[in-house]
Amino acid sequence: RKEVEQDPGPFNVPEGATVAFNCTYSNSASQSFFWYRQDCRKEPKLLMSVYSSGNEDGRFTAQLNRASQYISLLIRDSKLSDSATYLCVVNKRSYIPTFGRGTSLIVHP
Amino acid sequence: GAGVSQSPSNKVTEKGKDVELRCDPISGHTALYWYRQSLGQGLEFLIYFQGNSAPDKSGLPSDRFSAERTGGSVSTLTIQRTQQEDSAVYLCASSLSSPAGVYETQYFGPGTRLLVL
Numbered sequence: 001r002k003e004v005e006q007d008p009g010p011f012n013v014p015e016g017a018t019v020a021f022n023c024t025y026s027n028s029a030s031q032s033f034f035w036y037r038q039d040c041r042k043e044p045k046l047l048m049s050v051y052s053s054g055n056e057d058g059r060f061t062a063q064l065n066r067a068s069q070y071i072s073l074l075i076r077d078s079k080l081s082d083s084a085t086y087l088c089v090v091n092k093r094s095y096i097p098t099f100g101r102g103t104s105l106i107v108h109p
Numbered sequence: 110g111a112g113v114s115q116s117p118s119n120k121v122t123e124k125g126k127d128v129e130l131r132c133d134p135i136s137g138h139t140a141l142y143w144y145r146q147s148l149g150q151g152l153e154f155l156i157y158f159q160g161n162s163a164p165d166k167s168g169l170p171s172d173r174f175s176a177e178r179t180g181g182s183v184s185t186l187t188i189q190r191t192q193q194e195d196s197a198v199y200l201c202a203s204s205l206s207s208p209a210g211v212y213e214t215q216y217f218g219p220g221t222r223l224l225v226l
Contacts, residue, residue, distance in 0.1 A: 004151075008149075034214075042219070043200060043217035043218060043219050043220055044152070044200075044217050045217070046214050046215070087151070087152070095140065095157060095159065095165075096142075096154055096157060096165065096167075096168075097154075097215070098154075099144075099151045099152040100151055101149075101150060101151035102151060
């Protein structure tokens with residue numbers, strides 16, 4: 001089993017839709033979790049950290065489920081500009097994070 | 110302020126040649142990472158520098174790959190005798206600091222797209 005797994009997609013949704021991605025991780029000792037966004041032919045950029053209590057930033061909500069070892073990202077009211085690849089990042093007690101392969105989102109008019 | 114910069118942005122080389130890729134981290138960032146991203150793949154960790162400590166080279170795929178960081182700032186990734194499978198985007202990232210057990214947000218450069226013919 002890979003350390004961090006994501007459904008590659010693509011998730012193809014209309015504008016205004018709500019879409020959710022999951023990311024599973026194999027190491028129960030993992031300490032910190034993040035979602036990064038990567039636009040086509042661009043570098044990854046931090047979208048949000050993921051906390052045990054869950055956190056929200058505008059239309060984006062991130063959740064952590066330690067018991068089932070997954071994190072999720074929910075995007076409400078999708079915009080065309082949300083089209084990108086969303087990378088899950090998991091970090092054990094280490095300075096070297098593990099990146100998932102990413103989930104591709106395409107928002108169409 | 111200025112972000113992470115990398116040069117060149119694109120590099121085409123012939124199999125067997127050596128290449129040098131450069132990374133200028135954000136000023137004041139003591140941690141610097143190199144990653145490789147092949148088409149449709151995730152980020153593959155290559156090497157990590159933290160301050161004056163010995164680098165973590167555990168991700169380098171072969172002895173053809175090496176990296177150095179001079180003066181705790183600029184870093185150079187060198188690939189000797191390039192092979193076609195080395196073709197990828199090489200990304201550099203920096204962060205404020207990364208003591209063991211703590212992960213600081215990484216800021217990525219735009220990458221160098223390497224094509225080995």
